[in-house]
Each structure stands twice: as C-alpha cells, then as structure tokens.
Amino acid sequence: MSLQAYWAYGLCIHAELDCPELPPHTGMSGSPDVTIRLLPTVSAASEIPENHACEVQPGIFRLAVPGVARYRVEEGCRIFIEPLLDAPIEKVRLFLFGSVMGALLYQRGLFPLHGSAVETPWGAMIFVGVQGAGKSTLAAQFHHRGYRLLSDDVCAVASTAEGLQILPALAKFRICADAFERLGAPREGHFEVDKYVVPMGVGYCPHPVPLRAIHVLQIDDATTSECAAPAFQVLSGFDRVQRLLENLYRPQYLKGQQTQATVMRLAAVIAQKATVAVVTRRPNPCEAGELVDFLESAWADHFDPIPSAEQNTDIHAEATI
Amino acid sequence: MHFAPNTRLSRVQDLLSTQLDQETVLMSIDAGAYYGLGGAAQSIWKILEVPVTFFELVDRLVKEYRVSPQTCTADLEPFLLKLEQEGLLCVE
Numbered sequence: 223m224s225l226q227a228y229w230a231y232g233l234c235i236h237a238e239l240d241c242p243e244l245p246p247h248t249g250m251s252g253s254p255d256v257t258i259r260l261l262p263t264v265s266a267a268s269e270i271p272e273n274h275a276c277e278v279q280p281g282i283f284r285l286a287v288p289g290v291a292r293y294r295v296e297e298g299c300r301i302f303i304e305p306l307l308d309a310p311i312e313k314v315r316l317f318l319f320g321s322v323m324g325a326l327l328y329q330r331g332l333f334p335l336h337g338s339a340v341e342t343p344w345g346a347m348i349f350v351g352v353q354g355a356g357k358s359t360l361a362a363q364f365h366h367r368g369y370r371l372l373s374d375d376v377c378a379v380a381s382t383a384e385g386l387q388i389l390p391a392l393a394k395f396r397i398c399a400d401a402f403e404r405l406g407a408p409r410e411g412h413f414e415v416d417k418y419v420v421p422m423g424v425g426y427c428p429h430p431v432p433l434r435a436i437h438v439l440q441i442d443d444a445t446t447s448e449c450a451a452p453a454f455q456v457l458s459g460f461d462r463v464q465r466l467l468e469n470l471y472r473p474q475y476l477k478g479q480q481t482q483a484t485v486m487r488l489a490a491v492i493a494q495k496a497t498v499a500v501v502t503r504r505p506n507p508c509e510a511g512e513l514v515d516f517l518e519s520a521w522a523d524h525f526d527p528i529p530s531a532e533q534n535t536d537i538h539a540e541a542t543i
Numbered sequence: 544m545h546f547a548p549n550t551r552l553s554r555v556q557d558l559l560s561t562q563l564d565q566e567t568v569l570m571s572i573d574a575g576a577y578y579g580l581g582g583a584a585q586s587i588w589k590i591l592e593v594p595v596t597f598f599e600l601v602d603r604l605v606k607e608y609r610v611s612p613q614t615c616t617a618d619l620e621p622f623l624l625k626l627e628q629e630g631l632l633c634v635e
Contacts, residue, residue, distance in 0.1 A: 459563075459564070459566075460566055460568060460579035462563075463561065463563045463568050463577075464577040467577060468577070473570075473572050477557060477572055486559050486561035487561055487562075489561050489568075490561045490562060490563045493563055
C-alpha cells in the first residue's frame, strides 16, 4: 500500500492509511520519525475484552478497543494497527489520534496535556480543565476571532533548544454540538460520533510556537455568579505542577514508561518557565465572546508580545522564555 | 511507639516524583493524588529510596539534624503514619 506523509507533533509521519486529520507533509524525502502500519484485518472480535484494555511495558504500548482495532506502539516510532473486520475506519482513526498518539508522545518523552491550544501574539496559550469546562469551545471562539489553532484534545509540550514549545498537531478539531449552536454551525463541519469535526485550513498554525501559559478553566458555580466577572489567577509553588499533572493526557499511560523521569522533569520545567493560571468563567455568559475579550486583556496586562515566527529566527530565539 | 526498631520501611512502587524549586513533588497515578515534600520530609523521603529499618532511619536523621533520638522519634512517627495512611509508605 502506498505511504502518505504527514507532519504533526513536530514529527514526520508515514502512514499506510489516509489521515485527513493530519496536515500533509510536503516532500516525502528523508526517513520518517514515525511509521503507521496497517496490518490485515482480524475477525477475532471475541478476543478483545469488553472494556478498553491497555498494557504498558517499557518501550511497548498495546491497546485493544472492542469493535474497532488492536493497536501497538513501539519505541515512540512505530505504530501497528490491526483493524477488526467491518470496523469503520473513522473509528480506527479516532483512537489512533487519541489514546494511541498519546502513548507515542509519552514514549518520546514529550508532555501531553489534555486540552486545546491557540497561537497568540504573546505565545502559545493552552486551555485545560475537566470535561465540560469549555476547552474546545473557548479554542473555537478564539478561532472565530481569527486566532490560529495549534491543537485540540492533545497538546504536546516539548523542551527544545528554543525553549518550551507547543508542537502543533491536528488540522481538524472536534467540538461539542452545543458549542456551535452558540457560535453558529460551521459551513464545512460535519457531525461525527458526538462532536462536529471542523477542518482548520488557514486557521491552523503549522509551526511550533513558544509556550507562554497554561489556563485551567473552571466554572464559577457560586450562586452569586450571575453578575461576577471572569477571573484570572496566576498560580505559584506546588499548585502549578499539581495542576499540570492533573491535566496530563491519559496519565495511566505513564505507568511503566521508560521516559517517566523525563516527563516528570518536564512537568517541573513547564511549571517554572510557563505561567499556570486558573481562569474562572461564568456558567452562562450573556455573550459568547466574553471570555475571549477578558483573556485578551489579561494577557496584554501580564505578558509581552513575542515577535512572530515568520520573522528573523535570531530574534525569535532571544524572545523565547 | 508505633514502629518497632526493626520495622522495615520503603516507598510504595508506582509513585512518580519530580523536583520543583525546593520541593519534591509526588504523584500517585492510581489515586490521582499529589504531594509536596519540603525540608526534613524531603530528607526522609530521600533516605527511603532504598528500604531501611525504623532504627536506621532515626539514626541517620539524628546525625543529619543533630537532635536527640527521642525528639527525632516523636517528630518522625506522625509523619510516617501520615505517609502510610496516604498509601505512600510500605511498612513491614
């Protein structure tokens, strides 16, 4: 089968299947960082236990999803997929770009946060929080305002020679239907599983961006919140690293991982070099863009803009935190 | 006294840790719990990297902090009990 080349998480990925979620990598030359092999379909659906079974060993990760596929990730560079007979390929990709890619990022010693990231004049901003806190919705609102998205669902933070960076990933993002009812349904989006899938196109930032801040979204559920304004509270000390670890993507995949120490060291570096803030929002703001306006002014107060990445790279390196 | 001199103490497996500023941060993935250890707590945790008896632990802390074994034991026991309750310490 012919190979397709993609570019995600700073990695050149060669895949034996079409991955419309990933930005294409122009120019197939050079050896890939990651290969995705599609093995023959298996019919032994009964061998897969009812719940998703995953197994982590040093350098090897296995995941079996009933009705979908069996996946194996080796040494952070090889992914093997055995789809089950009649499994819809969209579902096979759904777990590939969720759990399986998350495990690969751990194997490579990156720090995968469960959240969305946008590129701003102040650097990359990540939104994390519990399910329903509004991570993707907020990212969609920023996208609506013309900000470029870096990733949705899994944000990979890397420590590079240029400092901490977000490695951009998906060229599409998934968002709850109710979020779009407030924003207006997207023209190009289509409904998949329980979420809209929106192709990013020019709204997607293809290059790594220096990390500036991680925002933990919280809903203010106090009874007096009707008129309370959103809040931006910068954390210090132990709280910073706790909030980062709490928002790791599938932390159970870190167990038994050879790169544990690297990932944990990275947590401390992120806590020290990036800003970790709690953002409290109202449960039902009157205006969809309220939190966007609020954060834009909070960022302008707290941070200096960084030169854009398209400019001279020397300036770019100096400005990196 | 809760701990006999020959009680064996060790860290439980599957705890992840990192160093942040002057603190040791512990993460228990299964419990979804996080702990920050500073000062003497950090020294104790460092000693527990390899299993020790309660007697050995007191002996090493007495030398490090120049306190009496009585004071050391009185301060140490509540901390070790807390570690045990939180599922961070293996007591045999």
